[in-house]
Amino acid sequence: MSRLHIDSVTKSFGSKKILQDIYLSCETGKITGLLGRNGEGKSTLLQIIFGTVKGDTQFIRFDHSILNTLFDRKNRITYLPQQSFLPKNTKVKSLISLFCDKKNAEELFSLVLIQPFLNETAKNLSHGEKRLIEILLVIYSNSDFSLLDEPxxxxSPKFIEEVKFLIQQQSKRKGFIISDLQYHYVLSISNDIYLLSDTHLKLIKDDKELQFLKYLPSS
Known part of the structure; x- marks a missing residue:
């Protein structure tokens, strides 16, 4: 089991503070949900963990190794951004070997879900199809942890249910941190839930606490 430890993260843009004294922990074998309303800083936090944004302060550790650069995160953390990242003219089957080791590539090639798209390029796919391919590449990527931003x-509802199942299957070997405004999907598969609100992150015990904090409507 490996652990990803995030501590003392702060971030401001100009005079606006986005994140303050953030602590977050995730282990391989677990799915960690990150909730929060739009604009609270969830994507910024994921980008800091991945290494494409620098916090004003931050301490990020993988097991006993402190992660300072993108190179430190190689084969340890992969990231699904909200923006599409597929090259327009590369076939899907060629992208698999870039993201996956041999074992994971074989698993991904065998998925019925991806087989209709293997010989397609991104320019010929719909938005939903491109998003599906991006998610599958990151889920099966050669890393210990995957960060999923609005996966x-x-x-479509059918794809969502299949993706949820695959995330749960792959969580047996890696850890996930998932953020999505469609919170019910995140809640349905997460082992731990954190709520980002007013620059602070709080570990949530149950749905009642989310209701108390006015993130979920009272039942």
Whole structure:
């Protein structure tokens, strides 16, 4: 089991503070949900963990190794951004070997879900199809942890259920941190839930606490 430890993260843009004294922990074998309203800083936090944004202060550790650069995160953390990242003219089957080791690539090639798209390029796919391919590449990527930012946005209900199942299957070997405004999907598969609100992150015990904090409506 490996652990990803995030501590003392702060971030401001100009005079506006986005994140303050953030602590977050995730282990391989677990799915961690990150909730929060739009604009609270969830994407910024994921980008800091991945290494493409620098916090004003931050301490990020993988097991006993402190992660300072993108190179430190190689094969340890992969990231699904909200923006599409597929090259327009590369076939899907060629992208698999870039993200996956041999074992994971074989698993991904065998998925019925991806087989209709293997010989397609991104320019010939719909938005939902591109998003599906991006999610699958990151889920099966050669890393110990995957960060998923809005993975369910733009997917059909059928794809969402299949993706949820695959995330749960892959969580047996890696850890996930998932953020999505469609909170019910995140809640349904997460082992731990954190709520980001007013620059602070709080570990949530149950749905009642989310209701008390006015993130969920009272039942």
């Amino acid at each position: 369910f946005y733009g997917l």
